[in-house]
Amino acid sequence: MKHMFSFIVCFCLLVPPVVVAETNIMESATPLPGMRGTPLNLPDISVVGVLDGHVSDDKTDSAKDRLELSDVETAFQGYIYPEMRADVFLAIHRHDGEYEAEICEAKASFLHLADGLGGEAGKIHVNFGKLNRIHEHHRPMIDQPLVLTNFFGDHGLVGQGGTLNYLMPLPFFLQFEGGAWRVAGHHPHVSEDVETTQVTDVNGNVVDVAIYEEEPCTEFSLADEVYTGRAKTSFAPTAKSELEIGGSIAQGRGGHYEEHLDKAQVVGADMTFRFWPTAYRRWTFQNEWMHLRREVPVGILHRQGGYSFLQCRLNKYWDVGARFDYADNAFPDKVIERSGSAIVGYHLTETSDLRIQAKRRRVGDDDISEGWVRMTFGIGPHSHELE
Amino acid sequence: MNWNKEGDLMRILALVSLVLTGLLPVCRAESRTLRVVTTSEDLASIVRAVGGDAVSVASLSSGEQDLHLVEPRPSMVMKLKNADVLVKVGMDIDMWVDALISSARNERIFYGAPGYVDASVGVGLLQTPEGKIDGSMGDIHLYGNPHYWLDPVHGKVMARHIAGVLSTLSPERAALFDDRRKRFDAEIDRKLEEWRERLAPLKGTPLVTYHNSWVYFAARFGFEIVGNIEPKPGIPPTPAHLARLVDVMVARGARVILVDPFFPLQGPRAVSERTGARILVVPSSVGGRPGIKTYFDLFDHIVGQLAGA
Secondary structure, eight states: OHHHHHHHHHHHHHSOOOEEEEEEEOOSOOOOTTOOSOTTTOOEEEEEEEEEEEEESOTTOTTOSEEEEEEEEEEEEEEEETTEEEEEEEEEEEETTEEEEEEEEEEEEEEEEETTEEEEEEEEEOOOTTTTTSOGGGSSSSSOOHHHHHHHOTTOOEEEEEEEEEEOSSSSEEEEEEEEEEEOOOOOOBOSSOEEEEEEOTTSOEEEEEEOOBOOOOOOOEEEEEEEEEEEEEEOSSTTEEEEEEEEEEEEEETTHHHHOOEEEEEEEEEEEEEOSSSSOEEEEEEEEEEEEEEETTEEEEEEEEEEEEEEEOSSSEEEEEEEEEEEOSSSSOOEEEEEEEEEEEESSSSOEEEEEEEEEEETTEEEEEEEEEEEEEESOOOOOOO | OOTTSHHHHHHHHHHHHHHHHTTHHHHTOOOSSEEEEESSHHHHHHHHHHHGGGEEEEESSOTTSOGGGOOOOHHHHHHHHTOSEEEEOOTTTTTHHHHHHHHHTOGGGSTTSTTEEETTTTOEEEEEEESOOOGGGOSOOTTSOOOGGGSHHHHHHHHHHHHHHHHHHOGGGHHHHHHHHHHHHHHHHHHHHHHHHHHGGGTTOEEEESSSOOHHHHHHHTOEEEEESSSSTTOOOOHHHHHHHHHHHHHHTOOEEEEOTTSOSHHHHHHHHHHOOEEEEOOSSTTSSTTOOSHHHHHHHHHHHHHTO
16 A cells, blocks of 8 residues: 555656646746747657548559558757758658658758858758658648659759859849759669579579569659759738749759750749738749750750649638649650649648648540548647748 | 759859859848838838837738738748847747848848847736647647737837837937837827726626637726637637527626627627627737727727727
8 A cells, every 4th residue: 555655646646637826927038949849958849640642543553542641750850050950851751652761861950051042951852843842741632743743853852062042142142052953763663573594603503583664764863963952932912912933943963964965944934912901811823834845965955834723711710722734754854744632731730741632634535533531630739841 | 065064053053153253242131120020910000119210010910810820922022131129929929031131041030139129028918838849738828828019008018119129220310219119108008097997897707719819908998808709729619609609698798799800700790690689700919890090099999999989
């Protein structure tokens, strides 16, 4: 009995109940995000999980008719020096039926190098256009617009390197940014059905060796040394609206340079108009257009694509939207893809929401219908910088 | 121009930056007034009262907005970029400004700099949670209920804090700021008596509010908040919760539901129809209704609405 009493006392001391204190004096400024760890100097730690369901009438789609945890992203965020912070996002995501761990982003941000000048270094979602920089779970749509997939790959343009950005000392918002990156190329495209044959080795022994048959590549992206630039300006036509206009450029080699000996340049333009008629209602009209110039030994390919996205946040919790996509592929045999999507979202908290998207896609002469449902849940003070 | 040469792009970007940087001295002509940016209109009103003509003030939000959910915009970055002082409510209600500060890259208003003012410092807080808190408790604030500006006595604490910072940044006008702050305090004291007198007959009256935003006001003027339309902070009302709330209101005799103008009225109407309680749509910030231009106007309006209910 005595032990039981001691246990209860210890338990109560270790797990204090949540109580609401009468009055406290706020003695210091509210800590910023990145300063929320305990006095043990821990960073802000958070987790975001993404549960995805996907249906499709595309018989070749290996990810269809599934409901699965598609992504778990952990974040460690904090200040490492005055005016310098670090953000590390580690992700485990499902890719081709397997879970893979990767560093989604890991960067040091220099908030003030000189008046108006900032910078970042590390592995970073490159600031190109409006959506490339934004993590998937933060986007107002479930799938990635076709043009981003066709020109930058499934995960967008992510590089290791650094960027400098300069906010011009002008009466209106005008920011320039330039970055230099090393972007990982694609894995070799080899068939998983391995055949073997017998050969004689240098010692005269007969051994079995695997024959790998290379598959034609279906994905294009920039790789190796990539240089990027972005200019962005913004105006507030009225107190309740904002117009943002940006231009971006990226150039480097193709993701399969050894195979194609290609160099590529992507130029993009974006325009976003937001309007807040009431406290919670918001209209967003966002457009991005990109042009790919791909130089291969036999000539120069010109490809283009873009999307137009209209969204209305109806109130504090609900939003509805529609997106139209148009994109060429990045290969010599030109294929045009078009799609239209309808999207509905319900926000539980800043980091937790439910989203449904229906999409009708035309690839060449084929029509494909797809649908997604996604639940994103966040625990802890997960935050991303502004775009 | 051969765009395929990678170095060309970098050289052009460097040149453009260099040319535009040359504009720096032209565009940063020193202003004689301190440029103050606030996150709310309430703070802007207090800064105007304390700073007078020695400051220019801009608020990043309007009084019609829910301060929790203001969306950061690039035009706000420019206001912060040129600011000498940022005054924020703090306690996480205006967390959206933190990312803007980083984007503005203005070291005068970085956390810890003289121009960074968290107006909650020194304020006596209510409902400060202790122990572990998480999402099961709704959108609860780590450092306590952040709606402290709705106690006019806290206006004096905020004014003292703001006057101190303005005096530090502009010592030659310290006497002016101190004088204006004292006049602000005296006006608060005078008006407080008037508001208390008008609300005295209502002391002890049970109230229901949409969000848990009126605790400071209720504590100052002797109202008793017996429930909220939201089951937990930031969580939308459910039929079951509203049914329980109706029972509580009937049992406690609550006859008034206070609703900030930006909240939906479906929940309050459903409760009102079953209890006969009156819905009062009352602004909780300066600018929340036409004609409410100062911190004093705000309380005049709230007190007038309640006294007439």
